Every structure is written in C-alpha cells, then in structure tokens.
Amino acid sequence: MVAAAKGRGVIFGEEGFGRQIEQFRTELFAYCYRMLGSVHDAEDVVQETCLRAWRARESYDEKRGSVRTWLYRIATNACLTALKSRGGRALPSGLVAESDPLAPLVPGEHAWLQPVPDSLLGDPAATVIGRSSLRLAFASALQHLSARQRGALILRDVLSFSASETAEILDATVASVNSSLQRARARLKETGVRQEPAEPSAAEQRVWVERYLKAFELADVEALKRLITEDVLMEMPPMLNWFTGRGNYGLFMDWVFDVAGKDWLLRETTANGGQPGFAAYQRAGDGYRLHTLQILTVTAEGISRNSVFQDPEIFEAFGLPSAIS
Structure with missing residues (x-):
C-alpha cells in the first residue's frame, strides 16, 4: 500500500x-x-x-x-x-451466552473482531502504540462502547492526549469529552469484561508456549490441561460457541483430535503487540492444510485464553500459506 x-x-x-x-x-x-x-x-x-x-x-x-x-x-x-x-465487531464471549463444549458448532452471521499481525505494528516498545492496549481482550472490551466513547477512552487513557486535544480531535467540547470518558470507564465496569492477570516475563511466557505447542503436536490433552488455568476461556469465531474451564477445554480438545486427527504441523506467530500464537495445519494427504490461527493469552499461572480464528481474510493478513507440503 x-x-x-x-x-x-x-x-x-x-x-x-x-x-x-x-x-x-x-x-x-x-x-x-x-x-x-x-x-x-x-x-x-x-x-x-x-x-x-x-x-x-x-x-x-x-x-x-x-x-x-x-x-x-x-x-x-x-x-x-x-x-x-x-x-462494531465482537468476539463470541462478549456476544452470546456460554455453550456446552460438545455442543454442535454454530456459525454466527456477525462482523468479528480480528487479531492484528505484529508485522504491521513495527516495534510497539519504540512508539506510542502501547502493547497492553492492543491485546485482544482489551480490543474486545472496546466493542462494548459507543464510537465516541471508544474514541475518548483511547485518546485520553491510551494515547494520553490532553482533554483539550481530545476535544479538538473529536470536534467536541472538553466537558463533552470528559463526560464520554466517564461513561466509557463506567460501561467497561458494567459489562463485567474479563480482566486478565498481568503477563509473565518474556522468558516465562516462552516456556508456557513451547510446552503448549509440544503438547498440541503430540495431541496430548492431559498435558494441555496442565498448561491452562482453571478458568481458561476458549472461543472460535466465526462460530458462536465458547466456553470456560479446564475440564471443558479437555473435553473439546479430545473431540478435536478424534475428529480432525492427531497429526498437526504448527507455525508460530505473534499478534496484537506481542501475544503468542500459532497457525495449526491439519494433515491432508501428503501435506498439511491450514486449519486455524490460535492466539494465546499467557499469565503466570498458565494459558488463560485461546482465541481461535478460521477466516481467510485473517489468514491472508498474517501471510499464512493455505497448505504446506
């Protein structure tokens, strides 16, 4: 471009x-x-x-x-x-009620929140972009706000524009900006948006991710369960299905490996300012076919969230080949 x-x-x-x-x-x-x-x-x-x-x-x-x-x-x-x-866009966990992990997958006719590849963000640490404000959980929380509330919150709380600068940007008065900001903060609290714990160090995060990838490639569900938190959340846009809990996660992954097989090839990536993720390629004949892109949220206690995407537009944004021989 x-x-x-x-x-x-x-x-x-x-x-x-x-x-x-x-x-x-x-x-x-x-x-x-x-x-x-x-x-x-x-x-x-x-x-x-x-x-x-x-x-x-x-x-x-x-x-x-x-x-x-x-x-x-x-x-x-x-x-x-x-x-x-x-x-606006959303993720299933902010749109519909939690589902049974073994319920039939139901596609939703909705514009879904997308992850952003880090290749498009440069180095967040060297700019005013801000890593934490790009995380999928925060981006999802913003979808609960009106457009102007969203703008006021990002400009003031994320980018640190002054009230007068924000008013200039939004073509509003300072009083209006302050009111929108207060409503935005209150709205986020009202929605009960899930607050993720602080991230571990890069080295600690790396250990969790490497172990998870190895367990996935081995289709070892018990090992996967040891690497996730008790209240782990999994969602799978464009499917409406989502659920929480280590036990439910295990039931779902048992089903995945039974249906889709146990031979997988994984390719690591990063998204949303440093969130670890991987493209999962499923065995297909003599090669592997792209199945999903999975973005992980890692805490000191383990992986607390797995956002699984299956969208050609997202695959293209991340530069993922459709197949690997």
Missing part, C-alpha cells in the same frame, strides 16, 4: 510534508485498529487519512495544533463514518 501510494506520488509529492505524515502511519494504524477491530478496515482508513491530509495540506494551521493532532482528527472522522455504516 505504501509502495503503491509512493508510486502514484500521492503522499510523497513534497518530501517534507510527506515525511511528517508518514512518521505517524504506524500509530495511526494501531489507533484505527482499536477503533474498528479490523485489520483491513484500519488499513483503508489510514490510507484515506493520508490522502485527505495531503489534499488538505494547505489548510493545515499549526497554531491550532500539531500535525499529529490534526492527523488523528482526520482519522477519527473517517473511523466514525466507517462505524456508522459497518458497526
């Missing part, structure tokens, strides 16, 4: 202004992802933001605010417009 834009000379026609816009592209993408919950939609809105900024460059007034604030205002307007027509 960047290369295409550069080839057309859209945002690079005047190098100085183009560079000012481009340096914010990654953090704008992270912001739009939080707002929209979709990798593809976020990429489109960021591209639209850059185009709008370039076309309106002569109207930019540095006395009214920084280039960064101006760009966030353009991006926010584009996100709010997109949300009016497309609505």
Whole structure:
C-alpha cells in the first residue's frame, strides 16, 4: 500500500510534508485498529487519512495544533463514518451466552473482531502504540462502547492526549469529552469484561508456549490441561460457541483430535503487540492444510485464553500459506 501510494506520488509529492505524515502511519494504524477491530478496515482508513491530509495540506494551521493532532482528527472522522455504516465487531464471549463444549458448532452471521499481525505494528516498545492496549481482550472490551466513547477512552487513557486535544480531535467540547470518558470507564465496569492477570516475563511466557505447542503436536490433552488455568476461556469465531474451564477445554480438545486427527504441523506467530500464537495445519494427504490461527493469552499461572480464528481474510493478513507440503 505504501509502495503503491509512493508510486502514484500521492503522499510523497513534497518530501517534507510527506515525511511528517508518514512518521505517524504506524500509530495511526494501531489507533484505527482499536477503533474498528479490523485489520483491513484500519488499513483503508489510514490510507484515506493520508490522502485527505495531503489534499488538505494547505489548510493545515499549526497554531491550532500539531500535525499529529490534526492527523488523528482526520482519522477519527473517517473511523466514525466507517462505524456508522459497518458497526462494531465482537468476539463470541462478549456476544452470546456460554455453550456446552460438545455442543454442535454454530456459525454466527456477525462482523468479528480480528487479531492484528505484529508485522504491521513495527516495534510497539519504540512508539506510542502501547502493547497492553492492543491485546485482544482489551480490543474486545472496546466493542462494548459507543464510537465516541471508544474514541475518548483511547485518546485520553491510551494515547494520553490532553482533554483539550481530545476535544479538538473529536470536534467536541472538553466537558463533552470528559463526560464520554466517564461513561466509557463506567460501561467497561458494567459489562463485567474479563480482566486478565498481568503477563509473565518474556522468558516465562516462552516456556508456557513451547510446552503448549509440544503438547498440541503430540495431541496430548492431559498435558494441555496442565498448561491452562482453571478458568481458561476458549472461543472460535466465526462460530458462536465458547466456553470456560479446564475440564471443558479437555473435553473439546479430545473431540478435536478424534475428529480432525492427531497429526498437526504448527507455525508460530505473534499478534496484537506481542501475544503468542500459532497457525495449526491439519494433515491432508501428503501435506498439511491450514486449519486455524490460535492466539494465546499467557499469565503466570498458565494459558488463560485461546482465541481461535478460521477466516481467510485473517489468514491472508498474517501471510499464512493455505497448505504446506
């Protein structure tokens, strides 16, 4: 996308202004992802933001605010417009009641929250992107808020814009922004959104993940159960099914290996600012066929959440081959 834009000379026609816009592209993408919950939609809105900024460059007034604030205002307007027509996204655990682990899988006609590959985020530690605010659990929690509440919460609590800057970005008054922020915080508490414990160190997390992958490849359900927390949550968009509990997890994985076989090939990846994950390839003839992308939440007590995705658009975003020989 960047290369295409550069080839057309859209945002690079005047190098100085183009560079000012481009340096914010990654953090704008992270912001739009939080707002929209979709990798593809976020990429489109960021591209639209850059185009709008370039076309309106002569109207930019540095006395009214920084280039960064101006760009966030353009991006926010584009996100709010997109949300009016497309609505929010969710995960099954925030949409329907918990199901029996052995109940038939039921596909849901819904726009699902998507994970974002870390390859699109650069280095969150080196930017204002913020790792924890990109986690799937937080991105899912944001879907319980109205569009403007979501914007106020992200701009103030995540990106640390001042109340006046946020008001400028949202084209609102400071009083309105403060009110939206209070309602957003209260709404998150009311929904009872599951709060994940603090993450372990990178080395400790690595141990949990390596053991889980090994147990999965061996189809060792008892080993998997020893690596998950007592209240582990599993969900599987686009299926509506989701459940909690170590025992239920074991029942479901027994069923998976009985139905789909015990010969798997796994490829590791990371998503949402460092969450570990893997692509699971199921044996198919002489090779392996892509089955799911699984994103793990790891705590000091074990793996507390497994979000399992089966969506060609997500597979494409992560650059996963459909088959491996």
